[in-house]
Amino acid sequence: MQNKARRLASEQQMRELTKLVGERLVAAREIAGMQQIEAATAVGYKTAVQLCIAESGSRLLGADKMVKLARLYGTTLDYLFGLAEDSDKDPAASAQRQIASYVTSQLGELAKAMVSTNVAAVRTMGVDIAETMRLSAATLELDRAIATMRRLNPDLDDQAKGLATVILKSEAASELARVIVARRDRAHRALAHRTSRAAPDLLSGLTAAAASLLVTHKEPQ
Structure with missing residues (x-):
């Protein structure tokens, strides 16, 4: 029972994190003044589908893509993962x-x-x-x-x-x-x-x- 409760809590936390990261991805992209397809192709995607899914809060992107997006948007991973409130490095x-x-x-x-x-x-x-x-x-x-x-x-x-x-x-x-x-x-x-x-x-x-x-x-x- 305890293991199930922990698993459910962990799943809930992951859903919340995924949603938060999605919101931060949208905010960082808009602050950078970029369109979805423009950002997606810049980090190696052929279409904007994967980025769209991530921004909707349905799925997390891989670590390599997150690093590339942080650099592309001029922000930090701390901001994208909700550990910082401001998107600017400077x-x-x-x-x-x-x-x-x-x-x-x-x-x-x-x-x-x-x-x-x-x-x-x-x-x-x-x-x-x-x-x-x-x-x-x-x-x-x-x-x-x-x-x-x-x-x-x-x-x-x-x-x-x-x-x-x-x-x-x-x-x-x-x-x-x-x-x-x-x-x-x-x-x-x-x-x-x-x-x-x-x-x-x-x-x-x-x-x-x-x-x-x-x-x-x-x-x-």
Whole structure:
């Protein structure tokens, strides 16, 4: 019973290793910028069938082919067998890729923050749509009031008729306009403020990360 259990455990571990190696083969080939058939022929295969099977995680390749593929892809056997997390042999190249990865992730976070800020600004200014409609209605009322004044005063001899209505409608339109302008100005200032605060934080984080990675990967003197 114990022997069977050990055998089953060993088989499971082999399946997991085969799957991992397949995934690493795909990753290393893609990092090297090569097609399956190109890589397969470079290590001595006539077709890409065997490499395809290995990459699918169904079968391990022979040691000689693994060594050739590691050299071809510019990586290490440690990486292909899951003993190392980075595919690059050169520490400087490894550091460069890690920095690039960090920068990409941080830019993604900045993009999310910007979207969130923009959404908040749009929500703040969204109320302006209704107020703009009210402003338009007030303006139309003003136009009608002016028309009424002209109709009542064809020769402008008696300007008092209708003048009070014109003044009231004009004041209503002006007040709504001031509210809309103030609200939009506030939303725009909030957006600019949040953006200006996010940029230095991002730059500081990127600089610190780059310095840390470069120190970590610094070659011994």
